[in-house]
Amino acid sequence: MSENHFSELVEQLMRGDLSRRAFIKRAIAAGASASVISTALARAAHAAPSYREARSRRRAQSDPRTLVVLDDLQGQNWLYLDPGRIFEINPIAAQSLIYESLYHLPDANDLTRIEPLLAEGMPEVSDDGLTATIRIRQGVKFHNTGNVMTADDWVFSWNRLANLKGNGSFLFTDYIERVEAVDPQTLRITLKSPNAALVSIISSPQFAVTDSKAMREHGGSDASDADQTDTATDWINQGNSAGTGPYRLTVWDTANEVVLEAFPDYWGDPPNFDRVIFRAVSDPNTQLQLIQTGEADLAFAIDPDAVQRVLDDPNMQILEGPSLAHEYLAMHTDPAVGGPLAKKELRQAIAYAIDYDGIINGLLGGAALRPATVVPLGLLGADEAQTMAYQTDLAKAQELFDASGVGEVELELTYGAGSATPAGLLRETLAAKLQADLQRINGLKIKLTPMDAQERLQQFREGKLQFTMSDWAADYPDVHTYADPFGRSLIGAASKRVAYSNAEVDRLLDEGIRELDPEKRKQIYVEIQRHLIEDAAYVVEFQPIYRSPASRRVQGAQPHGVYILQLRYATKTE
């Protein structure tokens, strides 16, 4: 018996399951002699990995059916996953696994490709462009209740979104007049005006369907006073879900962990994981350590300084996907505020003087793209506009500057002190780079003025800043949500801040939002971009590429402009 026990111990030692010290202790307890023990130890020293190595490897081989994602949950505003309320950025990654919309964007690199998810096909739009009819998928079950999804659930969910009057409600109320159930399988949407971006608007996570019966049972309401009476968000935040997605929520504890479990009755392909865990880890460096030791699989973002460390690690990789955000310079076109910047030639000179490659490669380590103007690459017409982009050309810049006839000028470039661009670049750093670039033009001086970030935004919004650094993110993944706020004369959310106006752009915008033929529509937005580039009220320096550090064992996960981290197709090897 002791013999048997001893060989078992030796085996454990060889496998690295037992430390040398523990082995000796147990071997002595089992009555083995010193010589036998030392022989075994000597053999093990050659054959077996050390105890510590084995342990760390075992950790690295943690369950392939569990995906562990790290994020600073509280710092990143994981407030709720309720589709009616969500408007924060990172939690969309979890929300889009639990809740589903009619359409989705499967490929992070091609956001013009929108495919049906819970819809049967693309909408049928009436001739006047004001109504859209959509058939919904049959036999889709909701989490926990087993209720089958019908058109009534959609009507409830969307009306609730509108009536909660939350941050995302405008997505409904700005564009949609009403939504009705024609029959249990058919939905009819009446629009406020013809809208070619409808499919991309309703693909937003806010337009996901919820189980109307379960929601009502737990205090949900779609009535006009829902903002006062609805309490379903609290119920969801107790770790419940009422969606149709491949995972359901089981733990909602943003101080520690958010846990999703596979939904066995999912209508589509069975989910790749039993559990997806979003773990709260605030420090980016510690996040990397957890991935390196194999305790976790991926994180949302990485410090630019740490990228090389990840690339050097054979067990790690960097996942990339274009964002839908961009960083831009705004130049006021009204002489009263902009001063010399009211001269188009001066603005164009500035656009020519910026060292874009230096910013993208030098400051951002290559983690950015450069769209020609305010429309991010990946959206309709942005690729086609690329050839029109300003290229760094000092001679041209000087020529335009001299032609503008402004003489020696000093411009005041404002930015939010301590704030960062969408890719996490400190504005202080970018401002210093821009100052150096622009002062290469003889006669141009740039004065840098850091301001309190909120105060700067406030003043920018009121159109009081001459020259400022800002950024923009999508409301929904369509070209119009960029072209319109920047292009619409004087009243666009961005254009009013610099008093931009161009009647031709207004006409094209009206045309573009009505045009349903994608090819024709694309041409219209290329034309709009041509004007925006020529007028140079905005110069876009870059569009960040999201970078996620991940273990090599993770495949199919991708940073995504809409879902932030697309985990739907992720898998993990042993």
Added chain:
Amino acid sequence: MGLWRYIAQRLVLAVLVMFLVSLGTFTMAHAVPGSPVEVLLGERQAGNPEVRAAVEKRWGFDKPLPVQFVYYYRNLFRGDLGMSVTSRRPVMTDLRQYVPATIELALAAMLYATAVGLPLGLISALRANRWPDHIGRFIALIGTSIPVFWLGLLFLYVFFYRLHWLPGPGQLDIGMQRPERVTGMVTVDSVLAGDWAAFKSALRHLILPAVVLGSYAMGIIARMLRSSLLAALSDDYIRTARAKGVAERAVVTRHALRNALIPTVTVFGLTFASLLAGAVLTETIFSWPGIGRYGTQAALKLDYPGLFGVTLVVAFAYVTVNLIVDILYGILDPRIRVA
């Protein structure tokens, strides 16, 4: 009766301190530029004056400052600390969730500080200016002079990342089910639930942050005890005791140590403040779900109600600990009551 009068005095002072702290926080929070409305609404919606007005009204930002302050106090006495802008939950709920984790961490840190600091100080004093003293003083010096955040990162790097001796950040292993919440302290709750795996995991997760957080207090305690014990040992009454022929062991423990502990107890109370300040950094590094991390988020997001809640808790803890120290002091040394 002198003792009761003394305690009453201390209590009145404590309440006054609490009021001044909250007044100070309120003033400072409103003196910094920026608006919580922006944080609440985000870029796009904050541009809409109608939405802005509605939100300002709902959160009471439209009222003049003194009115906001009066409202605040009225609600405070009803046990309502308002809604947190960052978590969109009542601040009371947030505090109830986050305070126990900080208490757990602080207790563990204090336990470490005393368990290591007292023997260290004792050995240093008894072997003054010999090598055990030099080593002891060196350790104490390191404890008091190394910044908490640096120590935290270093310990994580060495003991978790490099050596794998101890787990990484958080309170429990990843994906481990939390024991049913009773006290909110995971170590205690796991014992109550009889969940030994969770207890073991919780305990292991507690070690690094507790040692990091407690290292400053440990150093202070060791140094204080050393110097006060040395001072006591050279006092006349010690000479008398020795002359009487009292055994050296009894001289140290009964006579010198007892008196040397008085200043150490005071320092213990004062160190508590550094513990709470250190908790902010330690909790961030170790992703510990306590009020330090919560307070940081609240401050970053101009969450006045959340910030207030944390300030009140911290002030309350500080005042309470010092009150206890003052009272203990009064009991230990009757002369103080008079002064």
